Each structure stands twice: as C-alpha cells, then as structure tokens.
Amino acid sequence: MSEPHNAIRDARRIVVKIGSSSITAPQGGIDNYRLQALSGLIAKRWLSGDQVILVSSGAIAAGMTPLGLTRRPKDLATQQAAASAGQGGLVAAYTTAFRLHGLNTGQVLLTADDMHRRSHYVNASRTLEKLLELEIVPIINENDTVATDEIRFGDNDRLAALVAHLVDADALILLTDVDALYDGHPRLPGTSRIPVVTSMEQIADIDISATGSAVGTGGMVTKVAAAQLATAEGITVVLTSADQAAQALAGEDVGTVFAPTGRKRRARSRWLAHASNVNGRLVLDAGAVEAVVQRQTSLLPVGVTRVDGVFRSGDTVDLVDPDGNTVARGLVGYDSADLTKLVGHRLENATASARSRGRLTPSPRTVVRRDDLVVL
Known part of the structure; x- marks a missing residue:
C-alpha cells in the first residue's frame, strides 16, 4: 500500500464531498438507497473514533421532483426555488440515515461571502469545531437559495476544499460518478488510471474538459482544481466514485490520490491565500x-x-x-x-x-x- 493511501487510512479528520449524481436519480429526486449506503460508510468511520465532515450536493436535484421538473433548471431563479424545495428533504434523508447508526447531524449552509469575509470565516470555523466536539456530523452545502452567479462557489468541489482548510482536515475525499483520473478518455482503449499525482505538472497535458452529470455542475476540471487547492495546504486528496467509497475510506488503492504539494499554514494564512476576496x-x-x-x-x-x-x-x-x-x-x-x-x-x-x-x-x-x- 502506497504512502498517500496510508494518509487516508490514518487520517483523523476527513472531509467527504458527495456529488449530486451519487445520491440522486438522473431525473431528480433523492436515491435513498445510495444515500443511506454512503451515510453508513461515513458513520462507520465516525464510530471508529475519527471525525468526518460531509459536503453534499443534491439540493437542486432533490427539489426537481417536488417542482415537477425532469431536467436541472438553467436559470438562477428556478435553481434557487429547486434548492429551497429540495434542501429540507435532503437533510431529512441524511438525518434519518445517520440516526440508524446513533449519530446526529447538523446542517451548515455557506455562501462564498462567508468564506471571503474574515469574521464570517472565523465564525464558520468555530461552529464546525463545536459540532465536531459535540460529535454531531456536519452536513454542509452551498446556500443555493440566496447565492447569485456573482458570489457563488460554482461547484461544491471548491467548497469542499475550502472546508478542508477551514477545519484543518487531514484528508479530502471527492466522490463522483467516475472512478479515477485517467491519462485519456476512460472509454477509449489504451487509457490507464493514474493512481497517484504528485504535482500538477504531471497531469498538465491531460484533457480534463469533459462536463459533469446531468444533475451536477462540476466536471473533472473542478475536481482537479479542488485537489490543487487542498494539496497546497498539506491535505491528501482522493478522487474516486461513490461505488468505491468504502475502499477509499479504508485507504485502499482505488481512484486517484493527490499527494500534498505544500505544508499546512496557520488558519489566517490559509484564509488569506485561498478564500479572501x-x-x-x-x-x-x-x-x-x-x-x-x-x-x-x-x-x-x-x-x-x-x-x-x-x-x-x-x-x-x-x-x-x-x-x-x-x-x-x-x-x-x-x-x-x-x-x-x-x-x-x-x-x-x-x-x-x-x-x-x-x-x-x-x-x-x-x-x-x-x-x-x-x-x-
């Protein structure tokens, strides 16, 4: 087992980001079976003595069904309406899933402005630290109901990386609908999984421009950018599919591991370098x-x-x-x-x-x- 994977296995504080496609159906609505399965894996890690912070997409996709939509809306107003309709059901589903394992959850909705403003950033950090101290599983999402095109994260991959900074995490796991980063299009013959990335120069020539799923916003570009953001602060990152979440959390050789490229700085310096406006x-x-x-x-x-x-x-x-x-x-x-x-x-x-x-x-x-x- 390689050293980067050991870092995941030995991590005591982990941020896990779950994409919309991993917990919702292609036509919208929550896939309770998959959500409960992923929640169970995270609960297992919690019950072993580690702390896991969950950054979950899916509010807009979850709200499509109540609004009678079959496709993710493109205009901001309808996206915000869908997020409003879906966020409550999404958190309720997580609350039910974690209570099956004796764990309670706490919802935290953030906007980009909360990261840009130093006072908001500090308050968010204090809130998350208190939730972890009280053994409450934080469920974090962007506050899509009030975010605008000008002040939004754009995708929850970046949010997850900034949350990893915020809580001084040891590791970040990005769960998506692809199992790893490949040196070419995964469906083409001759392409190979890239097991470990030690620098961004290593993958500079790889085309990662493919878009994300029908219910999500991010593609591989946003995930690699999030990995770069996290590894710059000494945080190990794993990119893999939700189907391989158990192996990823166990530190097995799945997906693509991005090794740290920098050392952890003090919290104020992390905010200044990556979150301030x-x-x-x-x-x-x-x-x-x-x-x-x-x-x-x-x-x-x-x-x-x-x-x-x-x-x-x-x-x-x-x-x-x-x-x-x-x-x-x-x-x-x-x-x-x-x-x-x-x-x-x-x-x-x-x-x-x-x-x-x-x-x-x-x-x-x-x-x-x-x-x-x-x-x-």
Whole structure:
C-alpha cells in the first residue's frame, strides 16, 4: 500500500464531498438507497473514533421532483426555488440515515461571502469545531437559495476544499460518478488510471474538459482544481466514485490520490491565500519581490511601481512581479487613491513631502505588514 493511501487510512479528520449524481436519480429526486449506503460508510468511520465532515450536493436535484421538473433548471431563479424545495428533504434523508447508526447531524449552509469575509470565516470555523466536539456530523452545502452567479462557489468541489482548510482536515475525499483520473478518455482503449499525482505538472497535458452529470455542475476540471487547492495546504486528496467509497475510506488503492504539494499554514494564512476576496493588485519592482518572497519582510511604498484596482484599507490585494506573476497576497494598509500618491516613495520622504505642503499626516505605515502577507 502506497504512502498517500496510508494518509487516508490514518487520517483523523476527513472531509467527504458527495456529488449530486451519487445520491440522486438522473431525473431528480433523492436515491435513498445510495444515500443511506454512503451515510453508513461515513458513520462507520465516525464510530471508529475519527471525525468526518460531509459536503453534499443534491439540493437542486432533490427539489426537481417536488417542482415537477425532469431536467436541472438553467436559470438562477428556478435553481434557487429547486434548492429551497429540495434542501429540507435532503437533510431529512441524511438525518434519518445517520440516526440508524446513533449519530446526529447538523446542517451548515455557506455562501462564498462567508468564506471571503474574515469574521464570517472565523465564525464558520468555530461552529464546525463545536459540532465536531459535540460529535454531531456536519452536513454542509452551498446556500443555493440566496447565492447569485456573482458570489457563488460554482461547484461544491471548491467548497469542499475550502472546508478542508477551514477545519484543518487531514484528508479530502471527492466522490463522483467516475472512478479515477485517467491519462485519456476512460472509454477509449489504451487509457490507464493514474493512481497517484504528485504535482500538477504531471497531469498538465491531460484533457480534463469533459462536463459533469446531468444533475451536477462540476466536471473533472473542478475536481482537479479542488485537489490543487487542498494539496497546497498539506491535505491528501482522493478522487474516486461513490461505488468505491468504502475502499477509499479504508485507504485502499482505488481512484486517484493527490499527494500534498505544500505544508499546512496557520488558519489566517490559509484564509488569506485561498478564500479572501482579492480587490486589486500591486506591481512590485525586483527588489521588493525579493524582500517579500525570499526574506518575507513587510512591503513598503518604495517597492511598489503601480497600483491596479480600487480598494480600501484592509482589503486583500495580490502582489505581482514586474512580469505580472502573482507572488504573494496580503491585506493592504492604504486606500488605493492614497497609495497611488506614495508609489515609489520612501515612507520618510513621503511624510516630509506632505508636511512641506502644509498637510497633517498620520504616522507612516507599511503597505502590507509581514503578519498580513502570505507568499503564494
């Protein structure tokens, strides 16, 4: 058994994402048999002493039947109506399934805004930690009834990766309608399962553009992107089918395992790197790039060559090198209008210039403090 699979077997906190196609029928409605089977597997892991957080799609698909729909709606208003009609039944089905094993569940509905805003992010983390402490199985879904096209996750694969960050998970299991990532189209002869991915460069030439199921939103692109998001923070990821969920949870050699590519950072840094909403960017000169990336110092105005976007003090901005490559991300200490006037100036010179014009200025400050900055 390979080391990446051992990481799943030995994980003490796991996020499991279940796609719509794994628990609903193609024409919509909940497939109670499959939902109860998957719930039973997760309950078994819980009862062995581990913690499992469930991110489940399916509210819209579950609501299709009450609304008399045979196809997933395409317009946002009908999607939200279907989610409203289906979410209660979906959670009720999970509640019934887990109670068969003596476990209680707690529903947590999140929006992208809950991840972008630091205070909401912290509150969501506290809620999930308390549920786990009380041995309640969290059932998480995007709040599709209020999410808009502009502020939604787009798919629950990304949500699952961000939840894995949020709860500091050891592993993430993405259950879908395909059993693994292949080096070609799975139905074509000569294609092979990729058992382990150690870097995204390894699969850069593979076409993963196929769309998802009739009742889901994500395809392989969203799952690989979610894997990249999670592995960057030291989280092992398994991508496999719901039919192989038992083997995946047991750490057997099924599906595709994405090995961690980075180390776990503190919670604030994880939020800043992956969940915060970027409102602008600062172009740095070569010296500032070296100072920020290599020496991990604070960013000063003298190292900024251009300000792009409109933002307020405290917003998140990307720091980019002279070639336009994003090298870091941080919380900016100035409004964009004020920072534009300081570009290329040393703090003491900028203060002296302002005083020479008869203006009272507050104590000079850095553009991005070291403690509010994360290297990407």
